[in-house]
Every structure is written in C-alpha cells, then in structure tokens.
Amino acid sequence: EVHLVQSGAEVKKPGESLKISCKGSGYSFTSYWIGWVRQMPGKGLEWMGIIYPGDFDTRYNPSFQGQVTISADKSISTAYLQWSSLKASDTAVYYCARKGLLSTQNWFDPWGQGTLVTVSS
Amino acid sequence: EIVLTQSPGTLSLSPGERATLSCRASQSVSSNYLAWYQQKPGQAPRFLIYGASSRATGIPDRFSGSGSGTDFTLTISRLEPEDFAVYYCQQYGRSPTFGGGTKVENK
Numbered sequence: 592e593v594h595l596v597q598s599g600a601e602v603k604k605p606g607e608s609l610k611i612s613c614k615g616s617g618y619s620f621t622s623y624w625i626g627w628v629r630q631m632p633g634k635g636l637e638w639m640g641i642i643y644p645g646d647f648d649t650r651y652n653p654s655f656q657g658q659v660t661i662s663a664d665k666s667i668s669t670a671y672l673q674w675s676s677l678k679a680s681d682t683a684v685y686y687c688a689r690k691g692l693l694s695t696q697n698w699f700d701p702w703g704q705g706t707l708v709t710v711s712s
Numbered sequence: 713e714i715v716l717t718q719s720p721g722t723l724s725l726s727p728g729e730r731a732t733l734s735c736r737a738s739q740s741v742s743s744n745y746l747a748w749y750q751q752k753p754g755q756a757p758r759f760l761i762y763g764a765s766s767r768a769t770g771i772p773d774r775f776s777g778s779g780s781g782t783d784f785t786l787t788i789s790r791l792e793p794e795d796f797a798v799y800y801c802q803q804y805g806r807s808p809t810f811g812g813g814t815k816v817e818n819k
Contacts, residue, residue, distance in 0.1 A: 695745070
C-alpha cells in the first residue's frame with residue numbers, strides 16, 4: 592500500500608528556519624512527482640510546488656517561488672519543504688501528496704497526514 | 713492562472729438527500745482536467761474524481777462528476793452520514809489550482 596508519512600508538528604519563532612519532511616513507501620519513489628499543498632487556518636488548499644525525485648526537477652507556484660525550497664533525498668525516499676526565515680503568515684498545515692504517474696494525471700493521491708507549522712513570537 | 717469558484721459556500725442538507733456542488737473556472741479547463749476531493753475536519757483531503765467524471769478507486773457510486781469547459785458539478789446522489797465534509801475541485805493543467813471549497817453540513 593502506498594503511504595506518505597510526514598514529520599510532526601512544529602512551533603517556531605519568526606525568523607527561524609525549518610525543514611519538514613514527507614517519506615514515501617509502497618511504491619517507486621523516484622517514479623512519481625511529489626507536491627506540497629498549504630492550508631492556512633480555516634482556509635482552502637493552495638498548490639505550492641512539486642518535485643520529481645528521479646532527477647530533482649522542481650516546479651513552483653509563482654506565489655511561493657523564492658519563499659520556500661522543495662527538495663528530495665531519493666536514497667531515503669523523502670521529500671522536503673523548507674523555509675530560511677519563517678513569518679507568522681506561514682502558520683498553516685502543509686500536506687505532501689503524490690501526483691499521478693503520467694503527465695496527464697496531475698491530480699494528487701494519496702496525501703500525507705499533514706504537518707502543522709505554527710509561527711509565533 | 714485558472715481561478716476556480718465553488719458554490720454554494722455551504723450546503724445544508726439531511727442524510728438521504730441529494731447534494732449538487734458547482735465548480736466554475738475562469739477559463740476553459742483543458743481536456744476536462746478537473747478533480748474533486750473530500751476533506752473532513754482534521755484529516756487530509758481524499759481523492760474522489762478525476763477527468764471531471766471518473767471515480768477514483770474505491771469511491772462509492774453515489775459520487776458522480778459531470779461537466780466540461782468551464783462548468784463542473786459534483787453530485788452525491790443520497791447523502792450518507794460520513795459524506796458531511798468540505799469538497800474541493802482542482803484543475804490539473806499546467807499549473808494546478810484549487811477552488812475555495814463547499815461545505816456540506818448536516819441540516
């Protein structure tokens with residue numbers, strides 16, 4: 592069975608850095624794109640970006656370009672989302688999700704359980 | 713960027729009733745690249761529909777999708793207690809976007 596397991600909740604101060612993770616299992620990690628989706632408190636879903644662990648090709652939503660960095664370590668089947676300097680407005684739940692196999696299958700399934708990031712002074 | 717507008721914001725219905733959710737795109741969605749997800753409180757989204765009308769594996773047949781171009785619909789033929797949730801549409805063209813969601817609440 593395909594699983595994406597994310598790292599645990601984080602509480603950080605503004606200006607701090609953070610890297611959260613998403614470990615895939617049950618499938619060939621290098622063959623599927625992994626995306627990241629933000630959900631701010633009480634709000635909807637926002638696609639942040641996506642990475643192909645096979646060759647590290649990465650695409651960003653222009654709204655998030657330069658704000659976060661998406662990376663992966665295929666040796667441990669793990670994708671990452673990181674910030675160099677957090678802001679209070681980064682407080683949200685962040686989900687990773689696997690894209691469909693083919694280039695025409697840009698939906699997300701399955702999803703990780705989510706990582707709550709709280710940024711507060 | 714394709715903007716997706718979902719309506720209504722909230723749908724108040726009782727178990728057994730039919731739910732009709734709308735998703736309207738700001739421009740035509742190529743090849744009907746439109747998906748639907750269900751999200752319950754404290755849970756990750758669950759993939760329901762792709763290609764506007766194809767059910768994902770394991771999704772009950774009371775869920776159906778329809779539409780093309782800029783207008784899409786998710787229909788739940790008879791609401792079960794576990795169907796009360798928020799539903800999101802997503803267009804998955806070159807740069808994916810999500811709609812703002814429709815909450816289906818128990819009346």
